[in-house]
Amino acid sequence: MLRHHHLEPHPDSLGKTVIEVRQLCNQFGAQVVHDQLDLDLRTGEILGVVGGSGTGKTVLLRTIVGLNKPTSGQIRLFGTNLEDLSAEKRSRVKQRVGVLFQGGALFTSLNLQDNVAVPLIEHAGLTRADAHHLARIKLALTGLPPDAARKYPSELSGGMIKRAGLARALALDPEILFLDEPTAGLDPISAAGFDELIVTLRDALGLTVFLVTHDLDTLYTTCDRVAVLSQKKVLVADQLKKVATTDDPWIQQYFNGPRGRAAATTVAAHSEHGQE
Numbered sequence: 001m002l003r004h005h006h007l008e009p010h011p012d013s014l015g016k017t018v019i020e021v022r023q024l025c026n027q028f029g030a031q032v033v034h035d036q037l038d039l040d041l042r043t044g045e046i047l048g049v050v051g052g053s054g055t056g057k058t059v060l061l062r063t064i065v066g067l068n069k070p071t072s073g074q075i076r077l078f079g080t081n082l083e084d085l086s087a088e089k090r091s092r093v094k095q096r097v098g099v100l101f102q103g104g105a106l107f108t109s110l111n112l113q114d115n116v117a118v119p120l121i122e123h124a125g126l127t128r129a130d131a132h133h134l135a136r137i138k139l140a141l142t143g144l145p146p147d148a149a150r151k152y153p154s155e156l157s158g159g160m161i162k163r164a165g166l167a168r169a170l171a172l173d174p175e176i177l178f179l180d181e182p183t184a185g186l187d188p189i190s191a192a193g194f195d196e197l198i199v200t201l202r203d204a205l206g207l208t209v210f211l212v213t214h215d216l217d218t219l220y221t222t223c224d225r226v227a228v229l230s231q232k233k234v235l236v237a238d239q240l241k242k243v244a245t246t247d248d249p250w251i252q253q254y255f256n257g258p259r260g261r262a263a264a265t266t267v268a269a270h271s272e273h274g275q276e
């Protein structure tokens with residue numbers, strides 16, 4: 001079911017800032033990817049991050065979660081700058097964040113239950129038996145059937161792999177979930193199911209979600225706000241209807257091209273048919 005009411009949160013319901021990116025610069029050799037980029041993520045929202053290929057969406061995600069050291073600029077996660085923290089405190093902050101990388105990044109030699117159990121054993125210090133028990137709960141939470149627990153990644157469909165990757169990202173009960181193109185490569189029905197799952201989990205677990213995507217349907221059905229990366233910055237970050245009217249060639253082509261119009265029409269048709 002489409003959750004159209006999430007597209008227009010009341011301004012008073014917007015949470016406080018959980019991620020604050022200020023004047024971020026990322027440069028690889030002579031290539032400047034981000035130049036003085038600013039972005040905020042607010043508690044409880046699903047923020048879609050879009051932009052042309054190579055505009056640095058994945059680099060931004062990796063920088064925020066501490067996997068890429070920025071050339072300059074500040075990033076505050078839950079109000080603190082990771083670089084100011086001791087290794088131990090930094091590791092504790094990082095555990096409040098879950099990441100689903102492109103491709104799911106599962107260990108191919110482990111079955112799903114063992115994959116999800118890894119962070120529970122390594123970071124939460126659970127016994128193997130307890131970790132397996134909790135791993136099966138996490139797998140069920142993402143909509144996988146019980147028999148999936150003993151399957152290996154090679155035995156699964158793309159959609160199941162994404163769900164298993166999500167179960168692992170949720171293993172340590174994170175407050176913020178980062179998703180890098182979660183519906184890429186999925187058939188439309190699996191992709192729609194995954195979109196719905198993201199909204200359901202956000203509502204049920206009170207998550208905040210940073211979602212990198214190219215998928216217009218995902219933007220229309222799941223995101224509260226959309227941030228557009230263009231010209232090495234976040235050009236605009238706002239509700240979709242406002243972003244779509246921004247005067248920028250890439251934005252106009254993206255949202256008002258044939259695919260953008262089709263996605264908008266589908267959502268409008270659903271909301272006319274008795275959705276909230």
Ligand SMILES: Nc1ncnc2c1ncn2[C@@H]1O[C@H](COP(=O)(O)OP(=O)(O)OP(=O)(O)O)[C@@H](O)[C@H]1O
Nearest residue numbers: 028029031033051052053054055056057058059060
């Ligand atoms: N570690 C690195 N070393 C050198 N260049 C890098 C590194 N990481 C990323 N880049 C470059 O930074 C640019 C942005 O990459 P990034 O993967 O963030 O783009 P993207 O917006 O996610 O693209 P896509 O939509 O195609 O996935 C690319 O040109 C990439 O080659």
